[in-house]
Amino acid sequence: MPSRRRASYIPYLFLAPNLLVFVLFIIIPAIYNFYLSLFKTSFDKPPEFVGLDNFIYLFQRDDFFWRALSNLIVFVIGDVGLILILSLGIALLLNEDIRWRGFFRSVFFYPVLLSPVVVALIWRWFLNTQYGLLNNLLRAFEIPPQPWLLRPDLAMLWVILVHVWATVGFFALILLAGLQAIPPVLYEAAVVDGATRWRSFWHITLPLLAPTIFVVLILSMIRAFEVFDHIYALTGGGPGTATMMIVQYIYRTGFEMNQFGLAAAASLVLFVIIFSLTLLQYWLGRLREAV
Amino acid sequence: MKRLILFAMLALVLVAACAPAPTPAPTAAPPTAAPKPTEAPKPTEAPKPTEAPKPTAVPPTATPLKVETLRFVWFTDGPDQAAIEKLIKEFNAANPDIKVELAIVPFAELNTLLTTQAEAGKAPDLARVTEPPRFTKWLLDIKPYLKNKNFDKEFIPEAQVLVTGEKGEMYGYPHDFTLNAPFINMTLVKKAGLELPKGDKIAWKDWVDLAVKVKKATNVPYAFAVDRSGHRLDGFIQAMGGGFFTPDGKDVRINSPENLKAIGQFVAWHKDGTMPLEVWAGGGSGYADARQLFVNQQLVFYLSGNWQMAFFNQTIGDKFEWKAVPNACEVQCGGMPGGKFLVAFKTTPEKAEKQARLLEFLGSRKAMEQYAAESLFLPTRNDIIKEGMKWPMRNEDMNTFLKGIAVLPKSTYVDNYHPRFGPVANEVRDRVTQAITGELTVEKALENAQAKAKDLIK
Numbered sequence: 001m002p003s004r005r006r007a008s009y010i011p012y013l014f015l016a017p018n019l020l021v022f023v024l025f026i027i028i029p030a031i032y033n034f035y036l037s038l039f040k041t042s043f044d045k046p047p048e049f050v051g052l053d054n055f056i057y058l059f060q061r062d063d064f065f066w067r068a069l070s071n072l073i074v075f076v077i078g079d080v081g082l083i084l085i086l087s088l089g090i091a092l093l094l095n096e097d098i099r100w101r102g103f104f105r106s107v108f109f110y111p112v113l114l115s116p117v118v119v120a121l122i123w124r125w126f127l128n129t130q131y132g133l134l135n136n137l138l139r140a141f142e143i144p145p146q147p148w149l150l151r152p153d154l155a156m157l158w159v160i161l162v163h164v165w166a167t168v169g170f171f172a173l174i175l176l177a178g179l180q181a182i183p184p185v186l187y188e189a190a191v192v193d194g195a196t197r198w199r200s201f202w203h204i205t206l207p208l209l210a211p212t213i214f215v216v217l218i219l220s221m222i223r224a225f226e227v228f229d230h231i232y233a234l235t236g237g238g239p240g241t242a243t244m245m246i247v248q249y250i251y252r253t254g255f256e257m258n259q260f261g262l263a264a265a266a267s268l269v270l271f272v273i274i275f276s277l278t279l280l281q282y283w284l285g286r287l288r289e290a291v
Numbered sequence: 292m293k294r295l296i297l298f299a300m301l302a303l304v305l306v307a308a309c310a311p312a313p314t315p316a317p318t319a320a321p322p323t324a325a326p327k328p329t330e331a332p333k334p335t336e337a338p339k340p341t342e343a344p345k346p347t348a349v350p351p352t353a354t355p356l357k358v359e360t361l362r363f364v365w366f367t368d369g370p371d372q373a374a375i376e377k378l379i380k381e382f383n384a385a386n387p388d389i390k391v392e393l394a395i396v397p398f399a400e401l402n403t404l405l406t407t408q409a410e411a412g413k414a415p416d417l418a419r420v421t422e423p424p425r426f427t428k429w430l431l432d433i434k435p436y437l438k439n440k441n442f443d444k445e446f447i448p449e450a451q452v453l454v455t456g457e458k459g460e461m462y463g464y465p466h467d468f469t470l471n472a473p474f475i476n477m478t479l480v481k482k483a484g485l486e487l488p489k490g491d492k493i494a495w496k497d498w499v500d501l502a503v504k505v506k507k508a509t510n511v512p513y514a515f516a517v518d519r520s521g522h523r524l525d526g527f528i529q530a531m532g533g534g535f536f537t538p539d540g541k542d543v544r545i546n547s548p549e550n551l552k553a554i555g556q557f558v559a560w561h562k563d564g565t566m567p568l569e570v571w572a573g574g575g576s577g578y579a580d581a582r583q584l585f586v587n588q589q590l591v592f593y594l595s596g597n598w599q600m601a602f603f604n605q606t607i608g609d610k611f612e613w614k615a616v617p618n619a620c621e622v623q624c625g626g627m628p629g630g631k632f633l634v635a636f637k638t639t640p641e642k643a644e645k646q647a648r649l650l651e652f653l654g655s656r657k658a659m660e661q662y663a664a665e666s667l668f669l670p671t672r673n674d675i676i677k678e679g680m681k682w683p684m685r686n687e688d689m690n691t692f693l694k695g696i697a698v699l700p701k702s703t704y705v706d707n708y709h710p711r712f713g714p715v716a717n718e719v720r721d722r723v724t725q726a727i728t729g730e731l732t733v734e735k736a737l738e739n740a741q742a743k744a745k746d747l748i749k
Contacts, residue, residue, distance in 0.1 A: 238576060239724070240728035
């Protein structure tokens, strides 16, 4: 009995350091952030309590905030849509019995391992108007070079494409795991019954892969809402505010405009959005289990 | 036992929860445009160092000399480090009762570091800063300890005011000056068979028209570029009577008719290809300079500042002929001041006289000339600005900058030294970028900037 009692507190001992770090660097700053969002701050005056004024300013007067929010919605729709389609396609291909399957699985995953800043800098060089590789290729075919990152519409397109390129491998791997969990006997039975590949995909693969697709959907949405480093290094939120997202808006408001209270308020808005998505995922997951 | 462990963990969590709140993160935008770090210039014939006065002989029966250590926090832009270390060595040799220890810190950490140390009562004795008003409540009035009671009158008055208390206290002085000013590629100008405009009142349009002709004749991509910076833009619009703040500094005038005209021209030059989109539209959200375009001879005329001198001297050298030229002068002369201040913090009464002694030494004419010559920075003493000085390299260019300081209008100092200049300049910069990319018209961009700036100065 005494040895069982000794063993029961050991897990807590292992958890304690992580819990301490979590409380110090996540919980306390989060609580302080909520507190800060109720103040107007500046470096040469004490913070002034303004209640909900920061939130009112965000939603009623700050066009940069709305611009960042609308950019974010466009980005999320484009990014998540492409990721879902491409990662499913890649997973289906990688699930086939082809030569060098292991090599191809690695190749699609390599970009995920790269630092987002490295990815963005490489693509920034590649897309440079004057000396970028892409425009040099176009010139070789006598096609006029394009201002890929200097036109607002093109910049948004490339920001989405670069982010998809850098992250699709991760989601493809998740879907590949889901595909491999589908019993092969179902496909064999379908073949015996005369089902085509398309019918097998539509009636077997998709329904059984649906929970995994849903996980990929929610995870990719959360990642898309949090995007910062790729875009900051690739376009800096430009040209103008064409690719400015909420996290960058928060960074600019806090560190360039010295308005930490307003930045804290904006970060709370982002927190509510992401928390809602997480709750949705949890609720739908529970609903599925109940069914 | 299980309960004991659980209680211990709960106590740990409570202690962590009661920890003091973290201080706000450091700001990133100083009101003065901090020069970018440059590479050290090639060794040249330096001015003769001041001879250290012979230490007075100490009688054998006297008590041993008590050496007071002064901690001096410094951040470096590159060439200044060697210059200040040399001066500190000379001072230490001439003042055996003082030992100055230089502590170099990264610029990005400077304000947070000094604020944290001062709050904890552990401020350094002296520091090199860009925003003296942040630290006023911790600064020492050195006037009672100075030999020269009119020492504060030696420096540029518009800058000195930033380290002067309400009752005339002297907390320090401006130590080095920066000036926004343009550079031109003379090799391209000569290749085009053209000459520089002459006279005292040359408008920006005159410079840019010349640059456009040179661009066409020599087939370089761009005629004119300006660093992506609200500080640089302010220097540009000042020549046309523009600016960010009203003369009394109490309000903003972002959407004034003068600014609309000046910024309208600035935006139009971007749209017609005279100026590169890569800098203002493609430069991201923060500061971006165009110096690489100038170094690579893709640019004829470049508005930046004297802090580029050491970098250009090192990277361009003799590859092509280039020179600094005066700012445009239309309604008034353009250009913007900037620079660093040396301040003393309140520490102990015993140290106060020694802090004043060091500051008086570093602010003396000889020391300041030596420092300016070795770092390719500009001095802040009125006598040097009036009489000029000799730099061991690029002397003509440095004196062009020096003459530019003398004709800087008061409005440039009002803007640059306003406590809210940094955020206001960033806002104007980003709004003008929106006008360049076509998101907003110039009028709407400046209207939005005006509204935000009014909020920022409240």
